[in-house]
Amino acid sequence: MAILELTKVTGGYTRKPVIQDVSFSLNKGELVGLIGLNGAGKSTTIKHIIGTLLAKSGDVHLNGVTLQENMEKYRTSFSYIPETPVLYDELTLKEHLELTAMAYGLDELTLKERSALLLKEFRMERRLNWFPSHFSKGMRQKVMIMCAFLVDPPLYIIDEPFVGLDPLGIQSLLDQMNVKKQEGASILMSTHILSTAERYCDRIILLHEGRVRAQGTMDELRAIFHMPDATLDDIYIVMAKEQDHATH
Numbered sequence: 001m002a003i004l005e006l007t008k009v010t011g012g013y014t015r016k017p018v019i020q021d022v023s024f025s026l027n028k029g030e031l032v033g034l035i036g037l038n039g040a041g042k043s044t045t046i047k048h049i050i051g052t053l054l055a056k057s058g059d060v061h062l063n064g065v066t067l068q069e070n071m072e073k074y075r076t077s078f079s080y081i082p083e084t085p086v087l088y089d090e091l092t093l094k095e096h097l098e099l100t101a102m103a104y105g106l107d108e109l110t111l112k113e114r115s116a117l118l119l120k121e122f123r124m125e126r127r128l129n130w131f132p133s134h135f136s137k138g139m140r141q142k143v144m145i146m147c148a149f150l151v152d153p154p155l156y157i158i159d160e161p162f163v164g165l166d167p168l169g170i171q172s173l174l175d176q177m178n179v180k181k182q183e184g185a186s187i188l189m190s191t192h193i194l195s196t197a198e199r200y201c202d203r204i205i206l207l208h209e210g211r212v213r214a215q216g217t218m219d220e221l222r223a224i225f226h227m228p229d230a231t232l233d234d235i236y237i238v239m240a241k242e243q244d245h246a247t248h
């Protein structure tokens, strides 16, 4: 069974749809890249998955249920790392981790064990009692990343994770993603860093003007675009120059 399944999702912010007929799924243990130009609809698609926007038509199943069918199961089946960190100014790093643990019903021991590993991995051990106002941009992002991994859900949704992290931070994140994948979790990641997406993603979904233009492994994409030796950058540029696919 797919952990995440979008079926013909059409939606947006106003009556005019931003994404149309978006269908794709993620299987257990897969890392899938959501790729597209600025304004293609990546964040809008993610908002429909996490439930901040509701589809005008079509549906999203997560862990076998829609948000309407079982809100509790749906919400606890994923964690989300937004593009721009959202932190509580009046809570320390330690309190952010504690709050996340409480929201997801983690016991004290699990919180202690998992946070010790994450704090070490992301080199934040000495910042436990700091407030967000003293964090750099990358550190703020690391707080969100640590909270997401603390939960240990079956699905991670990560919006443009690499901007703002230093190379060590990026490597730590990729390592964590890999560990979780090995344990069977699935990851949906949107990014503009195509070389990283090409290297790490099992499959790629190419969004263009609110629609899925193509999806598959790199080899499948090369076949679809008739570009046998192409990199993801090459394919992306060809897709970006297509004028009329939105109408087909």
Ligand SMILES: Nc1ncnc2c1ncn2[C@@H]1O[C@H](COP(=O)(O)OP(=O)(O)OP(=O)(O)O)[C@@H](O)[C@H]1O
Pocket: 013, 014, 018, 036, 037, 038, 039, 040, 041, 042, 043, 044, 045
């Ligand atoms: N809050 C909003 N209200 C109305 N329209 C919006 C809102 N946010 C985004 N849009 C519109 O939806 C379309 C898709 O935007 P979206 O943010 O999903 O793109 P994206 O693929 O994530 O782009 P980027 O790579 O720049 O982050 C754009 O035309 C944008 O103007």
